[in-house]
Amino acid sequence: MIRAVVALLLALLAIPVMAQDSMPPAPYAYNQLDDPRLEAEATTLMHTLRCLKCQSQSIADSDAPMAGDMRHQVRSRILAGESPDQIRGWLIARYGDYVSYEPEVSATTWPLFAAPVLLLLIVAGVLLRRLGKRRSDAGDTV
Template sequence: MRPANASRLRSTRAVVGLALLLSVTTPAFADSLMPAAPYANEQLPDPKQEAAAKHLMESLRCLVCQGQSIADSDAEMAGDMRSLVRTRIQKGEKPEEIRKWLIERYGDWVSYNPPLDALTWPLWVMPILFLGIGIWIVSGRLKRRKRK
């Protein structure tokens, strides 16, 4: 092997080794070293307020996990959002006001129950449309079977 090729092979191995090392250590730095928010994992002392907070948290989507509510997620941001919800409810704010504020800040996507408007109407109409198409296909096949 020529010296130029050997040098190129060594540098390629070094880059691949560094990339593998970084890919293994990156998840260790995913969360910050900051302590959790005050009410991230701690319930409110008033059971009625906690029930209202829990109900609201179950209807809000975690922005990091995307498939879980903030009540179920272990993500740091979900903990911050749980703390925010509990703190605001403890101060007397209504759950719908908190939901509205979060939607204004993060968009309709943060809510599992998006409003019906010009942007989200396909989310509401498509299931009905697909159900209608399915019924039409099944009824057509049943009619063909009766003819045979």
């Protein structure tokens, strides 16, 4: 009896997962726009946006359902007259900075841009001190 109840509960919990993959793709997920200029804008933008599910591919290259939905959003918004910058801003507002392969400097991302510069300055300082110390030691022995 308990096994039957547990099996029923597990089956009920799995229904939303199964429903997600059985949904048909959005119209522009796999279909290009009729206007080649608009499709070129959409494709260029899609190559700069990260698939949040696979994380190593752009939404243009990913076969994940979420990437298809994002491609549909990009194409629909381009067709509605929005600029690629407006669409990028909307996607960043919705999904966060991680969605973009071209992050902007902001209050949350500035350490990512400052850390490499700071590291290079520290390495340069250490090297200069060591080289200066060697030269002074070489001058003392002559």
